[in-house]
Amino acid sequence: MLANLQPLGPTSQDQPLQLAFALKLHNESDLETLLAAQNDPTSALYHHYLTPQEFNNQFAPTQGDVNTVTAYLRQQGFKVTAIASNHLLIDASAPVATAERAFAITFNNYQLKTRVVYAPNDNPLLPEAIENQLETVIGLNNVTVYHPINLQSKLKQLPAYKGLGGGFTPEELRNAYDVKPLLSAGRDGTGQTIGLFEMDGYKAGDIAAYRQQYKLGTLKASNVLVDGATNTPGAGAIEVTLDMEVISAMTPGATQKIYIGPNTTAGISDTYNRIVTDNQVKIISISWGDCELASSKSRLGVLDTIFEQGAAQGQTFFAASGDNGAYDCATDASHSLAVDSPASDPYVVGVGGTTLNADPNGAYGSETAWSGVSGGTSVGGGGGRSIYFTHPTYQSGPNLTDPNRQVPDISANADPNTGYSIYYTSGNTTTPGWITVGGTSAAAPLWAGIATDINQMLVADKVAPLGHATAAIYRLYNTPQVYPPYHDITTGSNLYYKAGPGYDMATGIGTPDAWNIARDLENSPVLATQLLQNAGFDTGPASWVEHSSGGYELISTANPHSGKYSTYFCSYVNCHDSITQTAYLSKFTRKVTLSYWVYIGRGDTSTTCQDNFQVFLRTAGGDSITRLQKLCNMDANGWVQYSFDVTNALAKYAGQTIQLDFEATGTSGPRSNFFVNLDDVDFQSLVVVPGITTQVIQNPGFENGHAPWQEYSRSGYELISTVLAHTGLHSAYLCGYANCHDTISQTVTLPTSTRNVVLSYWIYIGHSTITDTCADTFHSYAQLPAAQGTTIANFQTLCNTDANGWIHYSLDITNALASALGKPIQIGFEAAGSSDPRTNFFVDVDDVTLYVTHG
Structure with missing residues (x-):
């Protein structure tokens, strides 16, 4: 970010530096293997999370590593101020003069927009023995600071919701995202503790007024102050207030543990690391961040290591994905595509933004990807491709083929014009009292609060809680569920990426239906x-x-x-x-x-x-x-x-x-x-425990020709066609000629331990005549694999009168195939048309999946 700036001059030799020396983990490949096993339902280590002490014993830097680095630092004149319990971070302080002498670097000042910042002219030069122990040195510049990711509504509220000051009330949000059944069942977060990562303080009276107004009871909260931070409301206090009040709305019975650290590069790392080493909260909300491009790869690597330990311990971080749409660095006069950190980290759940439309009672109406203009600036839900992190294995399913990490994972209401009713009087506000606030930093605590309620329900019903939730979130997306867990957002954009069916980089996999998510997780097979x-x-x-x-x-x-x-x-x-x-x-x-x-x-x-x-x-x-x-x-x-x-x-x-x-x-x-x-x-x-769910259809989108599909056409046509594909280039094109009879099928074998079978496909029925008579038909079926195979079941019958463009069907065929478990069967599609040449009846079939859940 400073590459094109000229130095203003040397930094004062007396300028104090607060540094964090990040040490390297041991046995990193073993840690990756463990994390994969913890997310694998077939592994004996599934959801077998570590304690901080177990993590330290297996992966943390050793006491010998710490002794080597601290001895060097003291020898060079640094004051060692703290050593993290996981030995990952060693905090030390010194003036610029000491750092220049120790690291053979020179510090200069730069004008960065409205701030004068300092930075060294090169990377620190370290003895080989020390360099081998260190990941990086954090705090040698003060270029990167976190900013809160919220927006106060500056436009007319459309429509006017019931909240004081405008915006959604807790009741309306609960209705819209189906949280009320959880609360009605007594799953309001009682007995759970939720963590908040914060870079500023808050006024307890504001939270109390909000909870009193909306009858949420008395808040149970405690503060953890890191690196000398205090709970003194400042310019960013509105963010802390927003987080605490949205969490209060979603999970009023939960205890809130607020981790407050200084907004410095070392303070950010230390605060995350304190959350992880304490391991007292399993769900954490993060509404602060910065453009990924503003951080070095080594600094992002340190944060990644901290979040990786959290994942191994079963902690989930929900982080706001940013409010500048696909251009997260826009506030720094850059209009390049970029995403926000830490939402882009693969061990963090990135939460994007939507515009929520509800009926007058708050019931869910519709949502679009959020983008617009606020205060003369283009805004929208953060999303796009990480330039640092590669595609994580859990991020699988339709539209998730990019080699890099894609953001966001999920979304919720963030548009300030359909924002949240908040009570705020602290900090430097010019309009104290009831206001409307939006931004993805409202969506992140909403999701964190919902996850807390769900955890309470799962634990009470003796079901494994979410743990590190990334794999579970995507499993709900990429395997059929009894209850639809997400609202798929298919319209709008985030200033660049458009929303569409399935995953997209405007809204991720969608917004929550909390009650459905809880029931889907609870209905995992019992083994x-x-x-x-x-x-x-x-x-x-x-x-x-x-x-x-x-x-x-x-x-x-x-x-x-x-x-x-x-x-x-x-x-x-x-x-x-x-x-x-x-x-x-x-x-x-x-x-x-x-x-x-x-x-x-x-x-x-x-x-x-x-x-x-x-x-x-x-x-x-x-x-x-x-x-x-x-x-x-x-x-x-x-x-x-x-x-x-x-x-x-x-x-x-x-x-x-x-x-x-x-x-x-x-x-x-x-x-x-x-x-x-x-x-x-x-x-x-x-x-x-979850069953093992497998998609068993090969070449489901017909992109590899007809193999292993078996075709039959009365007129001898090749059925795989490029005429009208749902996705990709190919589909199966049945009929389209008089007196047609075409079939396409594939042979599969279902495990004898099968518990659930869901057949899913997209079809497009076309015809030229307008008639109310069902003269041309389409069937999906299962039969024994023989030339004249015995039909096991007919799953669906449609006809020419059902023509209505591309339609997705998903059928639970478990009972229909109960007698065929362990045997080869054919899953097939058949179209048959009348002799009338004018009908031009045809059917396109595409994106066929057969999800089989077994023990």
Whole structure:
């Protein structure tokens, strides 16, 4: 940004510098592997997030690294002021003279618009041993500072909403984005803590007045002051106020933890790092940022490392994508396409902006991508391609083929002319009181608040919470859901990129339907998990701990229920035998069941219970949780299976390790010959985890010709055509001639563990005549793969009267294909027309997908 500026002169030698020395992580490739596993529903590490200490042990710079760097800094005359607990950042201070001498650089002042800034003439020169430890030195210039991403309405409110000062009220926002059912179910954020990243202070009285006006209850909040910052409202206090009040509207019961740091390059990094190392909040709202082009690659890399640790710990950052549309650097007299940081970081959820239109009661009407003019300046929701970050793997689905990171991910109302009713009297405002404010910095806390309510619902219902939410957000987009999770915004632009069907760089994948998102996440398949190893004893005593007062080996071939082995207790005088195994109960277990087979034998015909077999659940330390069963010699009756639902007994032990203990004790009677066989133990938990969803149609858009599609045309035509494609260049063109009969199909095999099947396609029906008679037909179907294959199901029938341009159909065909699981079947499309040559009936089929969710 200073490349074309001439220096004003040297920077004062006494100018104080507050620097942060960023150290390199260890085992970075292992960290990337871990993050991929945490987002993979098929991995044992899925949603298995790290604590800060676990992260430090595996990936953080070592104490030796810290000692090397701090010793060097002190030797050069720097004062070390702080060392982050993850060893990532070492803060140090010194005057310019010390930095020039230590790093062989010269500082100069520059006029940057209305500010005089300083910067060095070159990168710091460091000894090799120090350079090998460092990622970069932050704070050698003060060019980059964060700016709040909000706009106060300066135009007439159209239409006039109910909020004092104009703008949407909390009630209207909840109606529009379907948050009310969550709140009505008691999911208002109670018990959750949400984090706010801030660069200024706020006036508590403003937040209290807002919450009182809209009956939101008393705020629970605490401040975390970083690097000497204070909660003193300044020029950016309106941003903090906006964040806190929008979050109050969406999640009134949540505790707000406000992290306030100084608006310096070192202060920005330190504040993010404090949020991550504290790890006390899982949802974080960020309404501050700067043009990506204003930061160096190394500085963005440091922020990326901090957010990467947050992702590994299950934290989600929602960041405003900017208010300058596709030209994020426009405030610096640059009109190049650019995006905002940190929204462009792949470990951050970038939140763009829309114009929300609601009915008089606040119910959702429509939305367009936001762009316009405010105060003589062109504005709009930030979006575009990152120049630093490549395409993250989670960012997949229709329209997501760019090799670079695309922004935004999601959007919400940001237009100041359809803005938010806010109460603000602090800072340097000239219009204290009720005002209307917009900007993507209102959309980010709205999303963060919704995510907090959803987390409360998921945890309460024993479903894994969002964790690091990027993969979940895109999974809702790129796989069919029971409830539509997003409003797809298809009109408008952000000054350059146009909104359209599916993902676009004006609005991302859309705006939230909060209740639908929550239900889709909650309706993830419930999988049964065997908690024990070697439950049938067929690998001997492996995984079990045995005790026998007679010193016997308990695993025996004497009398198994199935297989070759069982556990054989007692059969000696004064016996006392036990076998135990520990098991971990998932934090999100919904149900736990236990069953086993028991064979009790005895040699006498006693009519009293003298010998016992008991089953206990114990803590990891051996303390009794409950005794499930007590049987005795009187219960001898061959092999018998016993089953128990132990969900309630173990409810408070979710997330802990427990013991399953089987014990047998016998008397001193030598003739009793009491013994017990135990076999086929089944200790299962039902845990909510996402199923594995796969798109099984190959060449779904016909862009690779006809393979592996199979074609038939009565007149011998090639069906793959460029005449009228929905996307790309090709589609399947059926009919278009008199007495036509064309089919196109593909053979697939559904897994036997299939739970859900959704067939989706776009079709265009055309004809030349106007008639009310259904003379020409289109079918989608499944049949067995043979020349005259038996039809399994007809999914849909349409005819010439349904002509209405391109239409998208999505059909749940799970039940229709239930009998065909594990077998090859053909998914096909058929068109048949009448003999009337004037109808010109035809059907185009494109973008066919078959999403199969299985265990």
